[in-house]
Amino acid sequence: MSWVTVIWSMTAAICLTLAGVHLLVWLRARDAWVNVLFSVCAVAAAAHAGFELGLMRATTTEQYGAVLRWSHVAGSVLVVSLVWFVRLYLRAGRLWLAWTVCGLRTLALALNFIFTPNLNFREITRLRPFPLWGETVALPIGVANHWTLIGQFSSLLLLVFVVDAALTAWRRGERRRALVMGGTLVLSILAAAGQAALLVWGILPLPYILSLVFLGLIVVMGYELSRDVLRAAQLSRELRESEARMSLAATAADLGMWEWDIVQDKIWTTDNSRTRLGVGISERVDFNRFLQSLHPDDREDVSHALAKSMNGEGDYGVEYRVVLPDGQVRWIAAAGRSEFDAGHKPVRLRGVSMDITRRKQAEQQVQQQRGELAHISRVAMLGELSGSLAHELNQPLTAILSNAQAAQRFLAREPADLNELREILKDIVAEDKRAGEVIQRLRQLYKKGEVQRQRLDVNEVVSEVVKLVQGELVNKAVALHTELAPALPPVSGDRVQLQQVLLNLIVNACHAMADVAAADRKLVLRTGFSAGEGVRVTVSDRGCGIPADNLERVFESFFTTRPEGMGFGLAVCRTIIGAHHGKLWAENNADRGASFHFTLPAEQGNQA
Amino acid sequence: MTSESPTVFVVDDEESVRKALARLLRSASFHVAAFASPREFLESYDPHAPGCLILDVAMPGLNGLELQQQLADRGAGLPIIFLTGRADVPMSVQAMKKGALDFLTKPVNDESLLAAVRGAIQRDYADRQARAELGDIKQRLETLTPREREVLVHVVSGKLNKQTAAELGTVEKTIKVHRARVMEKMMVQSVAELVRLAEKAGIRPAE
Numbered sequence: 001m002s003w004v005t006v007i008w009s010m011t012a013a014i015c016l017t018l019a020g021v022h023l024l025v026w027l028r029a030r031d032a033w034v035n036v037l038f039s040v041c042a043v044a045a046a047a048h049a050g051f052e053l054g055l056m057r058a059t060t061t062e063q064y065g066a067v068l069r070w071s072h073v074a075g076s077v078l079v080v081s082l083v084w085f086v087r088l089y090l091r092a093g094r095l096w097l098a099w100t101v102c103g104l105r106t107l108a109l110a111l112n113f114i115f116t117p118n119l120n121f122r123e124i125t126r127l128r129p130f131p132l133w134g135e136t137v138a139l140p141i142g143v144a145n146h147w148t149l150i151g152q153f154s155s156l157l158l159l160v161f162v163v164d165a166a167l168t169a170w171r172r173g174e175r176r177r178a179l180v181m182g183g184t185l186v187l188s189i190l191a192a193a194g195q196a197a198l199l200v201w202g203i204l205p206l207p208y209i210l211s212l213v214f215l216g217l218i219v220v221m222g223y224e225l226s227r228d229v230l231r232a233a234q235l236s237r238e239l240r241e242s243e244a245r246m247s248l249a250a251t252a253a254d255l256g257m258w259e260w261d262i263v264q265d266k267i268w269t270t271d272n273s274r275t276r277l278g279v280g281i282s283e284r285v286d287f288n289r290f291l292q293s294l295h296p297d298d299r300e301d302v303s304h305a306l307a308k309s310m311n312g313e314g315d316y317g318v319e320y321r322v323v324l325p326d327g328q329v330r331w332i333a334a335a336g337r338s339e340f341d342a343g344h345k346p347v348r349l350r351g352v353s354m355d356i357t358r359r360k361q362a363e364q365q366v367q368q369q370r371g372e373l374a375h376i377s378r379v380a381m382l383g384e385l386s387g388s389l390a391h392e393l394n395q396p397l398t399a400i401l402s403n404a405q406a407a408q409r410f411l412a413r414e415p416a417d418l419n420e421l422r423e424i425l426k427d428i429v430a431e432d433k434r435a436g437e438v439i440q441r442l443r444q445l446y447k448k449g450e451v452q453r454q455r456l457d458v459n460e461v462v463s464e465v466v467k468l469v470q471g472e473l474v475n476k477a478v479a480l481h482t483e484l485a486p487a488l489p490p491v492s493g494d495r496v497q498l499q500q501v502l503l504n505l506i507v508n509a510c511h512a513m514a515d516v517a518a519a520d521r522k523l524v525l526r527t528g529f530s531a532g533e534g535v536r537v538t539v540s541d542r543g544c545g546i547p548a549d550n551l552e553r554v555f556e557s558f559f560t561t562r563p564e565g566m567g568f569g570l571a572v573c574r575t576i577i578g579a580h581h582g583k584l585w586a587e588n589n590a591d592r593g594a595s596f597h598f599t600l601p602a603e604q605g606n607q608a
Numbered sequence: 609m610t611s612e613s614p615t616v617f618v619v620d621d622e623e624s625v626r627k628a629l630a631r632l633l634r635s636a637s638f639h640v641a642a643f644a645s646p647r648e649f650l651e652s653y654d655p656h657a658p659g660c661l662i663l664d665v666a667m668p669g670l671n672g673l674e675l676q677q678q679l680a681d682r683g684a685g686l687p688i689i690f691l692t693g694r695a696d697v698p699m700s701v702q703a704m705k706k707g708a709l710d711f712l713t714k715p716v717n718d719e720s721l722l723a724a725v726r727g728a729i730q731r732d733y734a735d736r737q738a739r740a741e742l743g744d745i746k747q748r749l750e751t752l753t754p755r756e757r758e759v760l761v762h763v764v765s766g767k768l769n770k771q772t773a774a775e776l777g778t779v780e781k782t783i784k785v786h787r788a789r790v791m792e793k794m795m796v797q798s799v800a801e802l803v804r805l806a807e808k809a810g811i812r813p814a815e
Binding site for chain 2: 390391394395396397398399400401402403405406407408409410413420424427430431434471474475477
């Protein structure tokens with residue numbers, strides 16, 4: 001049993017095993033170049049061990065010289081791959097030094113094959129038996145080749161390169177890596193190069209045992225790399241856990257996740273998202289399939305929002321309805337972000353979606369209740385106004401009756417004045433239409449209709465209301481002044497609700513002036529526009545004003561100064577204006593009385 | 609009827625109503641003048657023109673009741689028919705108290721309106737007659753001397769010539785002469801007639 005054979009063989013075997021392991025790592029992750037370089041180092045170290053065993057078993061000087069020559073191949077490969085391993089692993093090291101080391105080592109290798117027997121010796125004179133672990137191995141005695149300095153110089157440069165790279169890594173904060181890898185390399189290089197030099201120059205007669213140093217180096221390098229592999233494994237476990245946590249959170253919040261591969265037009269979604277869209281679990285979903293599942297009225301909005309995000313105009317965020325195969329409609333809120341390639345082309349849109357049907361239903365319920373309250377308040381107010389409203393019908397009825405009876409009398413005459421009769425009939429038709437319009441307007445105000453947003457000319461709304469309150473103004477002996485700004489931009493609103501607000505403000509203004517001398521009862525209706533606040537409507541009275549403490553309180557529910565008032569007219573008005581994204585407030589006039597103002601945002605686009 | 613034919617004045621701020629009422633009145637052969645506001649009417653109104661006024665109660669500015677007051681202040685006894693959109697009892701009472709002839713509710717039937725107008729015109733005619741007669745009597749009274757006026761009061765009081773003479777400190781014969789002069793100046797044939805005239809002129813019998 002030869003210990004030397006066993007130890008050197010095992011050294012080679014260990015190195016090869018580690019090389020194989022890391023080669024496998026590289027096969028699984030093709031960008032793990034550091035593992036490849038390690039494998040090359042390890043294979044070179046294993047080869048070197050083999051050569052060393054050959055050297056120790058050499059029987060002739062020629063044989064020794066030849067093996068030593070070939071062992072340089074393994075040594076050179078080891079040095080070159082170490083250089084690039086350090087650069088990759090520590091992400092440091094001067095490039096020019098790296099190339100210089102490689103260049104010198106290549107030059108040394110070339111010289112090794114030019115000189116006979118090799119780079120180290122000009123001549124090996126004899127082999128001296130050297131006792132090692134109970135057996136005898138060959139130890140060369142000869143004349144050193146001066147060119148061997150080139151190889152040693154390259155080892156020195158390698159040392160400098162490693163120290164420099166380790167210092168850079170250390171300064172960068174990767175202290176452990178720098179210390180362990182740098183330290184091991186420095187020690188190994190010093191030991192290996194030192195032993196080789198001492199042997200060549202005949203200072204320390206000891207056979208080549210560099211492989212043992214290399215083994216240490218390879219084991220440390222392998223251990224460090226394995227740590228990285230282990231860390232990667234730990235990271236992936238943590239990532240899995242974090243994913244699990246995220247998916248738990250997403251499930252708990254009922255969030256669906258989706259990803260649209262724009263290039264291949266393929267949409268991946270979580271299962272809950274699929275259920276939500278009403279598509280099968282294994283069905284292929286592309287953009288058209290997704291669009292198909294949406295409510296037809298929402299398709300354009302969604303496409304538009306997607307296009308905006310894909311044009312790089314911010315994140316994607318939209319609410320839409322999905323019509324399920326059974327006809328059920330669900331509300332979904334989705335948000336996402338586009339990802340772009342180097343050419344700023346959108347390649348992927350990733351995001352989440354959420355079922356907001358319940359929230360939407362609640363919103364609708366609130367809106368419905370708001371509408372009902374507005375209706376109750378409106379009907380109550382119309383009740384208060386009924387006397388005046390009757391007046392609006394009475395006038396046309398009076399005109400019609402008198403006209404018709406006049407016509408009967410004219411007809412009884414001989415000859416009947418046909419021109420007169422024609423005029424009368426024309427007037428009757430006109431008056432009848434007028435009465436019909438009054439009834440129509442009243443019907444709309446009494447109706448408990450859905451809120452209908454449309455483009456409105458505020459001046460038109462004011463004029464319609466003025467027609468309804470004419471009687472009230474006359475009864476209360478209030479003189480009305482209207483100051484309507486020409487060319488107001490249109491607003492988006494519900495005609496009936498805005499009429500209700502105006503009616504309320506006008507009726508309140510009339511009440512506020514009840515105790516004022518008839519000649520002073522002046523009501524001003526004013527409209528105006530400014531870019532900042534949009535369209536503003538003002539109802540001004542000449543009453544006694546509002547105590548400063550009450551300027552806000554008048555908008556509270558059940559606040560009233562009138563015994564017959566229910567006290568939620570103004571509260572409802574504020575809600576209505578708020579729902580129109582406007583503002584309603586009160587202030588006292590500088591001289592006397594109070595003014596109520598409300599604003600409505602102007603519709604974007606063309607002017608009215 | 610006087611030589612001037614009566615005019616029905618219509619004041620209503622609502623053009624369509626004003627036009628229709630005027631038409632109805634013209635169809636019944638009345639002479640009509642229509643105004644959009646009490647102010648407009650007052651500006652062109654001639655108190656000597658006979659007729660009546662149809663007035664809407666509720667109008668912006670000067671309302672019907674205020675116009676009634678202003679007409680009364682001017683001493684124009686034009687009969688007023690009020691038209692109102694709704695039967696407002698306190699308001700109609702107030703108007704009637706101030707001498708409104710009728711208070712009609714819109715829409716108004718032709719028969720009621722025309723009857724009211726006819727009544728008002730008759731009333732106006734009678735008022736004007738009465739006023740003319742009164743003027744006539746007053747003119748005659750002007751021609752009496754102070755002494756004759758004193759005798760008139762005594763005659764109206766039903767006192768005998770003798771009593772009168774005693775109270776005025778003169779003789780019966782003188783009183784007789786005065787009395788004959790009074791009868792002549794007042795253009796009456798009998799004492800009864802004289803008493804009626806004096807009553808109309810507001811001459812109260814002496815105690």
